[in-house]
Amino acid sequence: xxxxxxxxxxxxxxxxxxxxxxxxxxxxxxxxxxxxxxxxxxxxxxxxxxxxxxxxxxxxxxxxxxxxxxxxxxxxxxxxxxxxxxxxxxxxxxxxxxxxxxxxxxxxxxxxxxxxxxxxxxxxxxxxxxxxxxxxxxxxxxxxxxxxxxxxxxxxxxxxxxxxxxxxxxxxxxxxxxxxxxxxxxxxxxxxxxxxxxxxxxxxxxxxxxxxxxxxxxxxxxxxxxxxxxxxxxxxxxxxxxxxxxxxxxxxxxxxxxxxxxxxxxxxxxxxxxxxxxxxxxxxxxxxxxxxxxxxxxxxxxxxxxxxxxxx
Amino acid sequence: xxxxxxxxxxxxxxxxxxxxxxxxxxxxxxxxxxxxxxxxxxxxxxxxxxxxxxxxxxxxxxxxxxxxxxxxxxxxxxxxxxxxxxxxxxxxxxxxxxxxxxxxxxxxxxxxxxxxxxxxxxxxxxxxxxxxxxxxxxxxxxxxxxxxxxxxxxxxxxxxxxxxxxxxxxxxxxxxxxxxxxxxxxxxxxxxxxxxxxxxxxxxxxxxxxxxxxxxxxxxxxxxxxxxxxxxxxxxxxxxxxxxxxxxxxxxxxxxxxxxxxxxxxxxxxxxxxxxxxxxxxxxxxxxxxxxxxxxxxxxxxxxxxxxxxxxxxxxxxxxxxxxxxxxxxxxxxxxxxxxxxxxxxxxxxxxxxxxxxxxxxxxxxxxxxxxxxxxxxxxxxxxxxxxxxxxxxxxxxxxxxxxx
Numbered sequence: 220x221x222x223x224x225x226x227x228x229x230x231x232x233x234x235x236x237x238x239x240x241x242x243x244x245x246x247x248x249x250x251x252x253x254x255x256x257x258x259x260x261x262x263x264x265x266x267x268x269x270x271x272x273x274x275x276x277x278x279x280x281x282x283x284x285x286x287x288x289x290x291x292x293x294x295x296x297x298x299x300x301x302x303x304x305x306x307x308x309x310x311x312x313x314x315x316x317x318x319x320x321x322x323x324x325x326x327x328x329x330x331x332x333x334x335x336x337x338x339x340x341x342x343x344x345x346x347x348x349x350x351x352x353x354x355x356x357x358x359x360x361x362x363x364x365x366x367x368x369x370x371x372x373x374x375x376x377x378x379x380x381x382x383x384x385x386x387x388x389x390x391x392x393x394x395x396x397x398x399x400x401x402x403x404x405x406x407x408x409x410x411x412x413x414x415x416x417x418x419x420x421x422x423x424x425x426x427x428x429x430x431x432x433x434x435x436x437x438x439x440x441x442x443x444x445x446x447x448x449x450x451x452x453x454x455x456x457x458x459x460x461x462x463x464x465x466x467x468x469x470x471x472x473x474x475x476x477x478x479x480x481x482x483x484x485x486x487x488x489x490x491x492x493x494x495x496x497x498x499x500x501x502x503x504x505x506x507x508x509x510x511x512x513x514x515x516x517x518x519x520x521x522x523x524x525x526x527x528x529x530x531x
Numbered sequence: 532x533x534x535x536x537x538x539x540x541x542x543x544x545x546x547x548x549x550x551x552x553x554x555x556x557x558x559x560x561x562x563x564x565x566x567x568x569x570x571x572x573x574x575x576x577x578x579x580x581x582x583x584x585x586x587x588x589x590x591x592x593x594x595x596x597x598x599x600x601x602x603x604x605x606x607x608x609x610x611x612x613x614x615x616x617x618x619x620x621x622x623x624x625x626x627x628x629x630x631x632x633x634x635x636x637x638x639x640x641x642x643x644x645x646x647x648x649x650x651x652x653x654x655x656x657x658x659x660x661x662x663x664x665x666x667x668x669x670x671x672x673x674x675x676x677x678x679x680x681x682x683x684x685x686x687x688x689x690x691x692x693x694x695x696x697x698x699x700x701x702x703x704x705x706x707x708x709x710x711x712x713x714x715x716x717x718x719x720x721x722x723x724x725x726x727x728x729x730x731x732x733x734x735x736x737x738x739x740x741x742x743x744x745x746x747x748x749x750x751x752x753x754x755x756x757x758x759x760x761x762x763x764x765x766x767x768x769x770x771x772x773x774x775x776x777x778x779x780x781x782x783x784x785x786x787x788x789x790x791x792x793x794x795x796x797x798x799x800x801x802x803x804x805x806x807x808x809x810x811x812x813x814x815x816x817x818x819x820x821x822x823x824x825x826x827x828x829x830x831x832x833x834x835x836x837x838x839x840x841x842x843x844x845x846x847x848x849x850x851x852x853x854x855x856x857x858x859x860x861x862x863x864x865x866x867x868x869x870x871x872x873x874x875x876x877x878x879x880x881x882x883x884x885x886x887x888x889x890x891x892x893x894x895x896x897x898x899x900x901x902x903x904x905x906x907x908x909x910x911x912x913x914x915x916x917x918x919x920x921x922x923x924x925x926x927x928x929x930x931x932x933x934x935x936x
Contacts, residue, residue: 257695262603262612285643292640296631370626372603373644525606528599529544 265525267518275521279374286377290384297385308392312348316341319461329462334492335404338397342488343460345393346419350426350480351451353386357430358437358447362531368438369528376520379430383423390419401492409494417506418487418497425479425509432516435523439530459485479505479512533615534696534727535578535601540610542571542596542751570596571751573610580616580695583718583728585738585759587766588748594731597748598622598700601729616695616727619645623700624685630674634665634684637673641688655691662717663687664710683710690717696727701734715741735763736832764872767894785887786821789877790814790856792828792893805870806901806908811841811861813877815852823849823882826859830895831874838868849881865910870899 279286298304319340323329331339357379361368368375401408437443458481459467467475476482482505486497545567571593578584586594599605600612602620627644628637638659642652652659660666663684665676673681689697697718718741722728732738738745738759745762747755747769755765791814796803803809811828828841841861843850873895879887901908 257616260603260614260618262600262606262614264608264610265606282643282646284647284649285640288639288643288649292629292632292636295636296629299631364629366623366626367644369599369604370622371644372620373646528605 265522267522271521272514272518275374275376275517279376282374282377285373286381286384289377289381290388293381293385294388305392308389309396312341312344312393313396315344315348319344323461330465331463332465332493334406338400338404338406338492339463339488340461341393341397341400342491343484345390345397346422346484346487347455347458347460347480348393349386349390350422351455352389353383353426354430354433355447355451356386357382358433358444361434361438361527362441362444365531368531375524375527376431376517379434380427383427383430386426387423397491406492407494408491411490411494411496414490414497415487418483418490418502421502421506421509422480422483422487424506424513425483428509428512428516431513431520435516435520435527438523438527454480457481459488476501476504477508479508532580533577533613534580534582535615535729536613537575537577537597538611538613539573539575540571540597540600540607540612541569541573542593542600542605543608544568544570569751571600571607574751574753575610576746576753576756578727578729580727581722581725582744583722583730583742585742585745585762586729586731586748587733587735587738587745587763589769592748593751594748595622595700596751598698598729598731601698614696617646617692618696618698619689619692619694620698621686621689621700622698624682624689626685628673628681628685631672633672634669634676637684638688641685642692645689645692647692659687659691662690662713679707679710686710686714690714690721694726696729697721698729698731700731735766736836739763760871767872767874786819786881787815787817787824787852787879787887789879789887789889789892790816791858792875792877794895802898803866803895804898804900805866805868805903806910807866809863809866811863812858813861814856814858815879816856817852817854819854821852821881821886824852825849825880827876827878827880828861829876829878830868831876835874838873865908866897866900867908867910868897869903869906869908870897872896 298307301307303310316337320337323340324336329336360378360382361375367378433443433447455461457475458478464472464475464481464485482498482501486502489495490497574593574597586597588594596605598620599622600607601614602618602622604620604622627641629640632640638656639649639652642659643649660669663680663686665680665684668676668680673684676684699718715737718728718730728741730738730741742759744757745755745759746753747762747766749769755762791812793812794803795810795812797808797810799807813826813828815826824843826843830838830840832838841863843859874891875893875895877887877889877892878885
């Protein structure tokens with residue numbers, strides 16, 4: 220028969236490592252021997268332990284290709300059968316920028332530290348839209364195709380994480396508009412601009428943490444998905460997107476900055492538009508909070524993953 | 532070498548009465564008293580490398596739960612599972628496909644979901660497309676595929692995963708005959724090269740053909756473990772027990788009824804055996820005079836296909852029965868069917884019209900008698916002829932003389 224799909228010829232030949240010459244061994248000699256490095260997997264009832272986190276990360280690394288492919292396909296699928304396609308990725312931040320500009324320059328005014336308001340708001344909108352977009356998509360990701368959960372196995376965290384990665388692509392498209400706008404207003408960036416990279420890394424980590432946590436809970440309680448738009452709406456006004464950190468009374472500021480995303484977005488705007496260096500202690504603190512959240516969320520996700528297929 | 536080992540594996544499901552009555556849900560969650568069930572209870576078995584294990588059982592017996600646990604889709608509530616080797620599970624072929632993506636894109640995606648690296652997929656791409664036979668539609672979104680094309684592409688990808696252990700759940704039910712036989716060939720080839728296969732199916736014939744060993748599940752426990760034929764028979768016994776309709780229950784409007792059926796071995800006390808005579812005795816009761824009557828006894832394979840039939844000769848227009856009871860005796864000099872349990876249907880026809888039908892009313896248990904390999908015993912005799920010359924062949928046509936012993 221033609222096209223028989225097995226690559227035994229290409230697989231490494233090795234000793235099976237069994238000392239006893241049993242009948243099974245003799246049988247194994249008759250067939251082409253396969254690599255001895257057959258992975259041994261032990262499945263036990265779910266338990267919450269540090270070991271599961273390491274094992275989970277290890278498995279995730281094996282499936283890194285899937286994460287990459289799935290993230291790419293999220294982008295492809297999102298704009299398939301839409302006439303404007305990729306332009307949508309740019310339209311959303313642009314439209315919001317225009318609306319907020321009208322509201323916060325005509326209706327009321329906000330201290331921006333001399334930055335033109337459209338630039339001021341777009342610069343914070345981009346990381347925020349990345350953050351909120353990845354979370355709101357990821358939360359629904361697991362339940363959108365229940366067949367994936369009940370009929371196939373792969374590390375489930377790949378689904379929410381792929382939405383985070385796909386939102387990152389939208390963020391980069393938005394950045395091109397931001398660059399154009401900066402050129403228009405003749406705001407020249409400094410080398411401190413490079414601080415935006417670690418800032419975005421921490422934002423991504425925090426987005427991943429929230430996405431993992433909420434998507435895992437959403438499998439069991441669909442309330443999360445229903446509450447998400449409201450929660451994100453409220454969240455946006457608790458952080459300095461449409462206004463600046465200066466507008467927040469000083470005595471509330473340390474409490475205010477406990478939310479890592481608030482400090483991160485303010486820093487992002489500062490390094491890009493003001494060319495200043497970010498406050499390293501507050502950045503480190505945000506990173507520490509985000510990382511802790513990520514570890515806890517991942518541990519929770521992995522312990523909940525074992526029975527996700529039953530709960531969905 | 533043991534490829535799969537289950538050690539006292541249990542799976543407990545809490546039957547949640549969804550969000551329809553939140554009150555009940557809260558009460559259940561707080562008091563931990565929501566209804567629950569054990570899908571598996573202390574299941575232990577091992578699968579050797581190169582074995583093809585068939586799992587049979589009723590709906591809800593725990594077959595799919597076992598497969599899901601092996602595949603890692605859900606975790607057991609208790610016990611431990613050890614799996615040695617790369618495992619691929621085909622629980623519903625093509626369920627990982629994204630409808631908006633093309634066939635080609637789905638190969639990438641599905642392959643990666645099954646655990647293949649990108650380089651591996653690229654290397655096997657041509658072979659996957661060729662095996663699936665959907666080559667000309669490969670750039671079309673799979674939402675426009677027929678269900679058969681879906682399955683073919685899905686199976687093709689999974690088969691190219693080159694797994695050490697392959698789990699299959701009712702996957703070959705879809706797809707045309709040609710592709711099904713292609714799949715079976717492929718599975719047989721995997722077996723020849725020492726891969727382990729776990730196969731779940733209601734197609735008992737496929738289990739018999741494909742597997743070297745079978746397990747019977749009932750209510751979450753393994754109740755039989757052995758050669759497929761034996762296990763399938765036991766499964767049939769379970770099934771018949773639950774759906775058998777006894778003979779003799781009257782249906783008043785019917786002019787004639789089957790009252791009893793029995794199978795006897797006239798020259799043996801061991802019961803009916805392959806290669807030996809059998810007598811089938813069918814008792815009837817007629818309410819009136821009926822003309823042109825034909826009695827039929829049908830024997831069905833475990834898989835549900837008609838295997839053989841005994842009928843009173845209808846070429847002379849059938850029998851004319853007077854009112855009252857009587858019986859028909861069929862004498863079979865050589866029972867040619869292989870050992871096993873057969874389902875028996877009875878029917879009475881009059882003038883080509885069925886006037887009485889008794890489906891699944893009895894079983895025929897054929898014990899091992901004369902040696903038989905394959906589907907039928909063929910009565911034969913043989914002799915050795917040495918130094919055959921062409922003249923010899925022509926003078927003696929190659930017909931063996933039947934001989935009864």
